[in-house]
Amino acid sequence: MKNILVTGGAGFIGSNFVHYVLQTRDDIQRLVNYDLLTYAGNLENLKDIEKDPRYTFARGDIRDRKAVKELFNEYDFDTVVHFAAESHVDRSITEPEVFLTTNVMGTQTLLDAAKDHWKLAPEDKYSREYKPGVRYLQVSTDEVYGALGKTGMFTETMPLAPNSPYSASKAGADMVVRAYGSTYGLPVNITRCSNNYGPCQFPEKLIPLMIHNALGDKALPVYGDGMQIRDWLHVKDHCAAICAVLDRGRVGEVYNIGGNNEKANLDIVRLILSALDKPESLIAHVADRPGHDRRYAIDNGKITSELGWKPEYTFEQGMTETIQWYLDHPAWVEHVTSGAYRNYYKRMYGS
Numbered sequence: 001m002k003n004i005l006v007t008g009g010a011g012f013i014g015s016n017f018v019h020y021v022l023q024t025r026d027d028i029q030r031l032v033n034y035d036l037l038t039y040a041g042n043l044e045n046l047k048d049i050e051k052d053p054r055y056t057f058a059r060g061d062i063r064d065r066k067a068v069k070e071l072f073n074e075y076d077f078d079t080v081v082h083f084a085a086e087s088h089v090d091r092s093i094t095e096p097e098v099f100l101t102t103n104v105m106g107t108q109t110l111l112d113a114a115k116d117h118w119k120l121a122p123e124d125k126y127s128r129e130y131k132p133g134v135r136y137l138q139v140s141t142d143e144v145y146g147a148l149g150k151t152g153m154f155t156e157t158m159p160l161a162p163n164s165p166y167s168a169s170k171a172g173a174d175m176v177v178r179a180y181g182s183t184y185g186l187p188v189n190i191t192r193c194s195n196n197y198g199p200c201q202f203p204e205k206l207i208p209l210m211i212h213n214a215l216g217d218k219a220l221p222v223y224g225d226g227m228q229i230r231d232w233l234h235v236k237d238h239c240a241a242i243c244a245v246l247d248r249g250r251v252g253e254v255y256n257i258g259g260n261n262e263k264a265n266l267d268i269v270r271l272i273l274s275a276l277d278k279p280e281s282l283i284a285h286v287a288d289r290p291g292h293d294r295r296y297a298i299d300n301g302k303i304t305s306e307l308g309w310k311p312e313y314t315f316e317q318g319m320t321e322t323i324q325w326y327l328d329h330p331a332w333v334e335h336v337t338s339g340a341y342r343n344y345y346k347r348m349y350g351s
């Protein structure tokens, strides 16, 4: 991995990944962060590394074929890590179309650019020979597997059964990646991780939204009974897992990434209130999300046994650090929650 294209590197996980890679690796010559800077993209996340000579930011849309092709020609990438996406389930319920165009068509645009740039005999439809060492990694989600009941865990061989427009668009993208591996022999991997948490997460997702509201003594909107379960993964553990797949993952394989932290939403909300010394009377049960998946849980046996990765963070340590990060960065929170965020919040939650 010398010349790496990171899409969506100004978002939550992408910006943590850019930091992680630049801090931990000495094999990177150039890292290009290609990001459209939608509401979720924030260059403030990258301020401390923007002068790193290895780092380049390029603003653009993954659906723009010409721009993506030119980027490949200019930087001759050997590695693609594709984070860019519309990522929030609630938004996908009210505006599904952009999820399909960005998450499915944007992925196909990247795959085409990688295939055309890396294939040794681009005109030969039977050729499966590519430049040595190239790799395309699709960052997907456990939500493509659908919902679990009280028991069981997601394994890589389970059928996909997405329930929201978001997860359907991610599952669609995964299928296209799989097809490019099977049909063209493109060296691909897909990673499917559980819910991430950590610094720089936009406060539309559960943990930062609840921290933000609690700090402002505002109601904490818990969907339905709040007993839905997610399996939480610290974003830095996720970044390390992606590097393990890039370094040692078998071509064509899917790897689930999970933190072994199943928690009910209500327990997380209570933990945040207690850490901030706020009363539980702030909890407000609101109407449930349509199509709400009850439980996610990842079996991470394949990546731990095959690649030797394991999560380092305990949930308690990760949450303490994450809450502290939000306390230490009021200006970041203020910038991302002004303007458009207020309109979004009103649309989703009323007043």
Ligand code: NAD
Pocket (backbone or CB within 6 Å): 007, 008, 009, 010, 011, 012, 013, 014, 034, 035, 036, 037, 038, 039, 040, 041, 042, 060, 061, 062, 063, 082, 083, 084, 085, 086, 087, 088, 102, 106, 139, 140, 141, 142, 170, 193, 194, 195, 196, 197, 202
């Ligand atoms: P995010 O919403 O914080 O960031 C998405 C980034 O993509 C933003 O910087 C945005 O500007 C950029 N982007 C959006 N549309 C674009 C386009 N058309 N062209 C170029 N850039 C565009 O998302 P995140 O939480 O960091 O998630 C990153 C990836 O990880 C996504 O693919 C998501 O599906 C996946 N994922 C996230 C989680 C999680 O808990 N956050 C869990 C599982 C999987």
Ligand code: TYD
Pocket (backbone or CB within 6 Å): 088, 089, 090, 195, 204, 205, 206, 207, 209, 221, 222, 223, 224, 226, 228, 229, 230, 265, 289
């Ligand atoms: P979210 O962070 O949106 O992630 P995902 O839907 O991708 O799992 O939500 C995590 C859980 O928290 C999910 O069960 C929905 C719930 N939730 C609430 O109860 N209230 C909220 O305001 C939000 C944003 C989420």
